[in-house]
Amino acid sequence: MSPLLHVKNVETYYGNIRALGGVDVMVEPGEIVCMIGANGAGKSTLMMTICGSPQARTGSVIFDGQDITRMPTHEIARLRIAQSPEGRRIFPRMTVYENLQMGASLDNLKYFNEDIEKIFTLFPRLKERQSQRGGTLSGGEQQMLSIGRALMARPKLLLLDEPSLGLAPLIVKGIFAAIKKLNEEEGLTVFLVEQNAFAALKLSHRGYVMVNGQVTMSGGGRELLANPEVRAAYLEGGHH
């Protein structure tokens, strides 16, 4: 089976500063894969590099057999890579409903009615709040909206940048359960970046550890959870 996403030896720079130094990541179809690492390790940069802004300086990003390294961001999105980016980036002055519509703009709202029902069963809170402006939602609700909006695009690959950021443990549980459900029932492929290493590794089939722009470790989710080095650096020390 060829991987859905293959990041090959990617280097990304911000000006002269190298944020990623030769990263290799592979995501198979139907997998949940997570990337953990300290602040500033380069996790969000990797997410954004996959989406083409900034573009990788060397190396390549292959999606579904196609080289997308030099493609503009909106065209990458049209290949059905949906993203819930760092900081959620919902449209604050638009209503929840309109935000979800924006997510479905790729298909020109063709499947909108059926898909929005799915999102509303997944996140009933969004249904209650559908005519509320995005900017007035609570942090957790905004996260749900950001994920919901990404799902409206019917993605083949869902990229999530810290879906648990700033959320109460119960809500994190809910969101992770939703991801798991989508993966099991619809075979959705997910690549997520997390600070909450424990929950993320438990959820994921496989995981990577990033340090200073380089992948230092990889393996099965449970395997990494049991790894003493990982435990020391990300689980026991600065617990989130």
Added chain:
Amino acid sequence: MANISSPSVADPHEEPSLMARAFKEAFFAGLVSLGLFCLFVGVETYQNINNELVWRMRWGLLAVFVGVAAVGRFLNVAFIRPALDKRKLAKAKSGILDVSEDKGFFHRHFLKIALIALLIYPPVSVMLRGVQGSLLLVDNFGIQILIYVMLAWGLNIVVGLAGLLDLGYVAFYAVGAYSYALLSTHFGLSFWVLLPLAGIFAALWGIILGFPVLRLRGDYLAIVTLAFGEIIRLVLINWTEVTKGTFGISGIAKASIFGIWSFDVGSPSNFAKAFGLPMSSAYYKIFLFYVILLLCMLTAYVTIRLRRMPIGRAWEALREDEIACRSLGINTVTTKLTAFATGAMFGGFAGSFFAARQGFVSPESFVFIESAVILAIVVLGGMGSLTGIAIAAVVMVGGTELLREMNFLKVVFGPEFTPELYRMLIFGLAMVVVMLFKPRGFVGSRAPSAFLHKAKNVSGSFTKEGHG
């Protein structure tokens, strides 16, 4: 609070302190305005018999200004504000919110009423003032205001919807006006052919401006568009072979009623002659009134339709978050360019209309202050709300036009007072006042353009973004 709201049973301790405060604040207001106006208003420069520039103090006028400020402040503190508080309190007590769903008849049918009022405006003016007398009402107020409504609605697409701060919008107005002026004088093309052409030319210029500024946002974009507006104006001034420079182009052909009746005095198909009416320029102005009304409605219709279409959605999303837009598959380059082009196109329409109305164009009509006024109308109206912008245009443009007519002000300020000289002062004052009381403009909340079910009033009304 309670004793303010019922002055008849006023607490004896409360009432004098309010008055004392009002007097004190009035005194300070007077002092501040004395400082402010001392040089602006108090000093007048003029030339004496020997052609020397000398100055004198206008003590009387200065005193009137200071007096108006002090009395105004006094009235505000002593009476207006307590009355407003009282009303708010009463409203809060009775539990009626400002944003309740069941609005009055007038509110619900506002648009229909406004449209009907506009349609019957010219005949009513003729009835009230006679054919010749209606010129003032139809031309100076009606057409003038509607031109600004149209310009502001056009700019609203760029600034209000797409969030691209454009300080050079008047450039497209100029492109439209000169397209009409030049093509009609050189090639004799009619208004109805040139109107769409002018729109297309302006849209092209919109794209030409759009390309270099694609990467810019906010203040940087504002500066570049400002420069663009000035460049167009300087070209118009200096390219004298074509534009006749500062002399401008005169004798521009009038618009005709679809080529059937004309408004040229010598023409055999003259409108007034054809209907056996006495000659008057008022008919042309009345016709133009309906033309600009039609153009305004076209602008509104297109804006409303576009807002519900993917491209309009993309504009609004672009205003909110460019990165999110791209990650949703929206091509931000074409989205920005279409916003510039569409906005510019309406500016071009308005420009060619302007040229047909004036019969004369010169670079003087397209100075930066025009861009500023149009932008001010958009901001005052509430960035994105068509109704709000129309109200703002009526208040700002109508208000300043009204000022010309306010000869009674001479009674207050003395016989040498020329109200139109204070246009910009009043304009600025009005802007400050609106922004103080309505910081988000007349209609400050963005109306959603899509609902699943009919919007529930509660969630809709309580979630207006808070301010302050």
